[in-house]
Amino acid sequence: MDKKKNNISMAVIKRLPKYHRYLQELLENDIDRISSKELSEKIGFTASQIRQDLNCFGDFGQQGYGYNVKDLSNEIRSILGLTKDYNTIIIGAGNIGQAIANYTRFDRLGFSLIGIFDANPKLTGLSIRDVEIKDIDTLPEFLHKNKVDIGIICVPKNSAQKVCDALIQNGVKAIWNFAPTDLEIPEDVVVENVHLSESLLTLSYLLKDRNEE
Amino acid sequence: MDKKKNNISMAVIKRLPKYHRYLQELLENDIDRISSKELSEKIGFTASQIRQDLNCFGDFGQQGYGYNVKDLSNEIRSILGLTKDYNTIIIGAGNIGQAIANYTRFDRLGFSLIGIFDANPKLTGLSIRDVEIKDIDTLPEFLHKNKVDIGIICVPKNSAQKVCDALIQNGVKAIWNFAPTDLEIPEDVVVENVHLSESLLTLSYLLKDRNEE
Numbered sequence: 001m002d003k004k005k006n007n008i009s010m011a012v013i014k015r016l017p018k019y020h021r022y023l024q025e026l027l028e029n030d031i032d033r034i035s036s037k038e039l040s041e042k043i044g045f046t047a048s049q050i051r052q053d054l055n056c057f058g059d060f061g062q063q064g065y066g067y068n069v070k071d072l073s074n075e076i077r078s079i080l081g082l083t084k085d086y087n088t089i090i091i092g093a094g095n096i097g098q099a100i101a102n103y104t105r106f107d108r109l110g111f112s113l114i115g116i117f118d119a120n121p122k123l124t125g126l127s128i129r130d131v132e133i134k135d136i137d138t139l140p141e142f143l144h145k146n147k148v149d150i151g152i153i154c155v156p157k158n159s160a161q162k163v164c165d166a167l168i169q170n171g172v173k174a175i176w177n178f179a180p181t182d183l184e185i186p187e188d189v190v191v192e193n194v195h196l197s198e199s200l201l202t203l204s205y206l207l208k209d210r211n212e213e
Numbered sequence: 214m215d216k217k218k219n220n221i222s223m224a225v226i227k228r229l230p231k232y233h234r235y236l237q238e239l240l241e242n243d244i245d246r247i248s249s250k251e252l253s254e255k256i257g258f259t260a261s262q263i264r265q266d267l268n269c270f271g272d273f274g275q276q277g278y279g280y281n282v283k284d285l286s287n288e289i290r291s292i293l294g295l296t297k298d299y300n301t302i303i304i305g306a307g308n309i310g311q312a313i314a315n316y317t318r319f320d321r322l323g324f325s326l327i328g329i330f331d332a333n334p335k336l337t338g339l340s341i342r343d344v345e346i347k348d349i350d351t352l353p354e355f356l357h358k359n360k361v362d363i364g365i366i367c368v369p370k371n372s373a374q375k376v377c378d379a380l381i382q383n384g385v386k387a388i389w390n391f392a393p394t395d396l397e398i399p400e401d402v403v404v405e406n407v408h409l410s411e412s413l414l415t416l417s418y419l420l421k422d423r424n425e426e
Contacts (some may be wrong), residue, residue, distance in 0.1 A: 017411035081421030099312035190419035198230035208294030
């Protein structure tokens with residue numbers, strides 16, 4: 001199924017988690033199969049877009065039958081790397097770090113939180129969902145002793161690069177960055193940014209644009 | 214300056230908040246002017262991309278001089294709708310709602326939080342940064358009495374559409390949605406989604422893809 005995967009555009013990749021979410025909902029509602037037309041009505045992409053997207057990964061769906069929801073869901077889970085579990089740690093136990101730590105949804109997707117780190121002595125020693133907040137100085141030691149797949153950076157802008165460097169120097173290959181800055185990372189590390197302010201400014205642009213029409 | 218704005222693609226719009234962030238940093242560091250080449254090195258877009266993007270909005274920059282940082286920043290603030298202030302309310306004072314309520318960065322951009330609502334009687338009456346958490350049943354009354362520009366939805370998936378409908382019926386025209394679902398909205402309302410799970414799945418895809426190389 002991986003034969004075509006080298007040409008997948010970022011636009012397609014960005015749509016895959018949405019397919020995953022809708023297929024999970026279909027499964028929860030005991031729906032076994034769905035046509036690209038029906039899926040299109042639910043998900044809001046055109047039927048042709050859906051066929052094109054899913055074709056990137058192989059030959060899904062049968063003419064006149066549609067997609068087998070379970071098979072398609074399994075395949076997308078596999079493409080998204082969800083057939084294995086991931087160990088994650090959060091660095092920065094402020095507002096956003098705590099919110100992420102409390103988000104049980106990620107566990108259900110296979111992302112286990114195994115550590116939380118903060119520089120503030122008022123926070124170290126406390127626990128969120130049974131995970132103790134540790135002193136950030138113990139981070140390298142923790143990374144030597146534990147396999148950590150994803151580092152979730154929730155520290156302020158000015159310390160984000162330093163934290164990122166510490167993670168990478170100690171073998172972490174994926175960074176989920178909530179700090180409002182762009183990180184410098186080597187080529188063999190992947191990063192996904194959640195820049196909340198930028199999302200809010202997109203909304204204010206759209207609102208202004210709407211009011212000018 | 215708005216003469217060319219009708220043809221602006223969503224891709225350009227999505228880059229504008231990033232320009233805004235970098236230009237603010239330049240201003241904070243007392244940098245008055247910058248060439249598109251220097252800006253390119255900082256921001257990571259090509260110089261040609263930058264010239265093309267900024268040309269969408271008018272005639273910035275001078276040959277041999279570069280961009281006047283303050284003028285460009287003001288223009289981008291204006292394009293993004295940041296020359297006015299916005300009243301926001303948060304619906305859902307759980308993990309993510311509390312994190313957003315505590316985020317002072319949005320205030321500084323001109324987004325004032327004037328109300329927080331939740332259905333949980335254990336939360337109502339408490340305050341976050343001097344904003345009291347009110348019973349969600351009082352939301353319509355609040356919307357009649359106060360001008361609310363942006364509704365920030367932080368409730369669980371299953372109640373998100375109901376909350377969204379209540380906001381829209383009472384005149385809110387912009388929705389910032391953190392619930393892991395897609396909302397149905399009329400054409401005259403704008404929405405911006407922050408789907409955290411989808412961002413995390415993009416990261417797991419990239420990590421898997423990296424490991425397979």
